[in-house]
Amino acid sequence: MISRVRHRILHRLQLRESWMIFFIMGIIMLNFPFLHIFNKSDSVFGFPLLFLYFTVGWAVSIAVIYLFTLSVNQNNSGRHEKKEP
């Protein structure tokens, strides 16, 4: 089950369009409307809200890139396997 979900996610990520979407999403998240939401001096669990937003969002974006590179590798290795016989 988990491997199937993982496989489907990786497959989706192979699309160039999904990359443009993530890129644009990143730019939107780092601009006025979203930043405005978190642009408050509140704290959550002792962490300033904006600090938390940046740190967690950044970590998530890195994870997304990591998944993408995985899917690229999978795609490439798949192609190589096909070439072999």
Add this chain to the structure above:
Amino acid sequence: MKTGLASAAVISLSYTLLIFLVAWYAHHRKMSGRSIVGNPYIYSLSIAVYCTSWTFYGSVGKAATTGIDFLMIYLGPSLTAFSWFFILRRMVQISKENNITSIADFISLRYGKSAWLGALVTLIAILGIMPYIALQIKAVSTSFYLISGFQGNSFRIPHGDSELSVPSGFLLAVILSVFSVIFGARRLVSSERHEGLVAAVAFESLVKLASILGVGIFVTYQLFDGFSDIFTRFQALHPEKFTQLFTLSSANNNPEAIPSFTMLFLSMGAVMLLPRQFHIMVIENSDERHITKAMWMFPVYLFLINLFVMPIALGGILSTGSSAGADFFVISIPLTTGHPGIAMLAFLGGLSAAAGMVIVESVAISTMLLNHIFMPVIVRFPPQAWFPLLLINLKRLGIFLVIFLGYFYYRIVGDSFMLVNMGMISFSAAAQFLPAMLGALYWRRGNKTGAITGILFGFLIWFYTLLIPSFSHSGWISRELLASGPFGLGLLKPTAMFGLTGMDMWSHSLFWSMLFNISGYIICSILLRQDESERDQVRKFIGIFEVERRQYHSIEAKRLSKPVTITQFVSLMTKFIGEAEAQRAIESYRGTRELDADGNVSEFELPNLKRFTEKSLAGSVGAAAAGAIVDSFLSDMGSRMESVYDIFSTVRTSLDQSRESLFVRLKASEIINRTLDLQIIMDDLLKLLLKEFRLDAAIVQLKAEDGSFSVRSYQGTNRRPINEQHWFLESMPYCRKALSDRKAHFVNDVGLVPQETLEKTIAEGILSCAYIPIFREGEPSLGVMSVFSKSISGLFTEEFISLLASLTGQFAQAVTIVQEIEARDHERKQKEQALLNNARVLRDMEIAQQIQLSFLPETAPELFGIEMGGRCISAAHVGGDYYDFFRRDEQTVDLLIADVSGHSVGAALVMSEVRTLLRAQVNSSHNASSILQSLNSQLYDDLTRAELFITMFYAKYNASTGRLSYANAGHNHPMISRKGLAACIELDAEGLILGVKQSVIFEERIIELQKGDVVLFYTDGLTEATSQEGEMFEKERVCSLLGRFYHLPVKEIIDSFYQAVAEFTGSTTLQDDISIVVLKII
């Protein structure tokens, strides 16, 4: 607490030594073929050269003053990493393809190797990077001051009575310059990867990460109690400051603040476009697969290095009480809390960050400086032997220049700016490359004028709105300019252009420079056309991915008007990159190519060789300069690149086979399939060529079967009969050569071959000609097709020749088919003739048979008291069997039966001779033996000559006496069936076969026949008849049959025997002639 000057200096020096060791080790490993640098981890770490002392010191300073927005500088690159899989990979592929040496090289190459563009980009890079290098020098000298406790800005060295004062920043600049020269400018070839440099940079990245993590953990967990502890304590102590730092500020509440979008945009551009980033990511990339890993490892690095920035900044404010001197909290916190070891670690981290950046940046920019500023000047002079030495020293000079420009900027602007804000000036400069760069990769129409206009406008605005104000901040330029604009023109105030106020100076500059940059680029690109060299490059840059898919190999549409040898190219390269490099380059070129006997390349290969030379030179001097060098070299040689007459017009970019080529092939195959008449095919084919390719004469010569070689078709204007004076005869050596080696030979410019060989051809006005052999693959050539052009020299390109060759191939097919059909026709006719002849012979033979049969007696003579009959059935048309009766008188009759060996016509002739001779003796009264004797002597010569023999049985019967006298010449013994006698009587007498000996004595015997006796004379065909089981008819069977048939009349006896033989053999045709003669005594 300070560590003291001496220990700080010693530690710095030993750390420097360590870095050298790392670099040396990497270089050593590379030399021994086991590179440690060629892996994605080192690659990712080296990209982290992005994090300079700005990151190391400046981020904390920024965090402590304006708050969390410092993160934008790192979120931007992290976001850009999303696009690396497409953009960076493409940049790396193009750079490897073209031996690109720097970002200026990359941009100028895309826009038609424009020297102006390269120079402009270089200029911007040098000026733009000035504040950035100044930042590093400032950071390192300040931190050195902090760590060593050294006072003032200069070292004082006792020097006789006076003191020599050396500013510490100056000393640092010198050290860094020497460092950079050693790492990056030992050799000239700058497209080659510097493994030592990369290893050192990667090592430094590791050190600065470890160092800042160390300081961060120390501050967060040693001085305080984790993240939330710092945050809550800070919030409690400085609630106002807390709000300011953890919300994004705008220019309204803080004049130092830069809007987050500006920082995001600038950093996204900078991570790709700063010369050192481009150098590390593109030029030093060893394998494009590393990019995939770097895409997430580099963001992880950025994440880690920034994780503790906020806690350190807050901790610093908490422990010192204010944000003053926040740029150096990383060192000052451990120092004030009494941890000099940690402070030293931080200092080394900062040193690493600064040194790595300065080295890579200065190497990258000095390469640009050499290739795009110095080289265009140098190439105007004739190449000299000492050029390689000059070039490498110019490059070293460039490194010093770049670093010292930074140093002077630091001296002028000095402490009036915070670290980060200085860096932003450089980022803004790098951003000016962005439109031209993205356009280079994705916009086909982007052209040179657009790129130059855009970059120039952007640069001027950057210079005016950012660089000049930065000087005036420090009071170097009068403040009046800032306050009221030049000449009091308020609209042109550098920080409020056209009355745009209320923006911080970075956003303001970014807005105006990008506006003019992008619009200049787009407008000029749309309004103006690209020239040809630009279109070539567009194909390389943007078409490169289509290339991968279609495996389309680019066709060189240029040729050299005068051939140049390899040696000449080598000596040219030697003058710029030194002999060893030149030899190495040409070896690698030669390895893969076919060379002719003189060690030269073919005419088609020459443009490739030229391009290769350019590429090799480009690795050292940049593409634009390399192009200029090779072009000026060629023009000195009297040669130039000229456009090949484009026979296939436009379509070649999208199809391997152009439409025209396909059309001609189609037409040709129509012509060939329409008819089997070679003459029509040849004429039409040549007419097609003349019409489609505007040739002026075309000739087909074919080899005939007897080996002669003659003109079979001649088409073209101004035709004259081909006689001894005809100009075409001068081409015969070429034709014969083409015929024998089955290769196309062509002369693209008759002016270049020795005058006398094609004198008349030249007089005829022919400019170029080609001779294409007509042959099928793997077979000898059938002829040669020659084509001549009077209008175009250089007509025969590789693709045109291959088209012609494929046409002659098709034609050869047709010739072969026609020849085969002719051969088959010929064979059929021969067969018919043979059949006809055969039939004639057959008819003759039938006639002969008739004649021969007529030689045999039609009926036997009738004689009282006896009944006789005989018949001969021959197996072939004519045979050698013979029997006859001669009636001597009323009482006497002669019977004879003979067999001439063989069934040939010869046998038949001999038989007729025998008959003639016997008939002549009819009236003589010789007995049987003497008749045989004389016959033998008469026939002997003829028989010997014809190698034939005759067996004969001759008998004489006298009815009055009832005696049968007989003689035998080797014939089968006749049989007598007598009433009351079970067995048969065989008649035998001594005697040799006729034709064996000249004279033979024959025995004569006599037997008295009784009434009712039946005498059977036969030839060996009867007894030797063979059944299907292989059994012979044999005498016994003959005898018993004779006993059974002997009461029958003579004619029926003969019929019965033939019937018996037919039944026995099971066939109606005979194997041999069978003759039977029966004599019955009544």
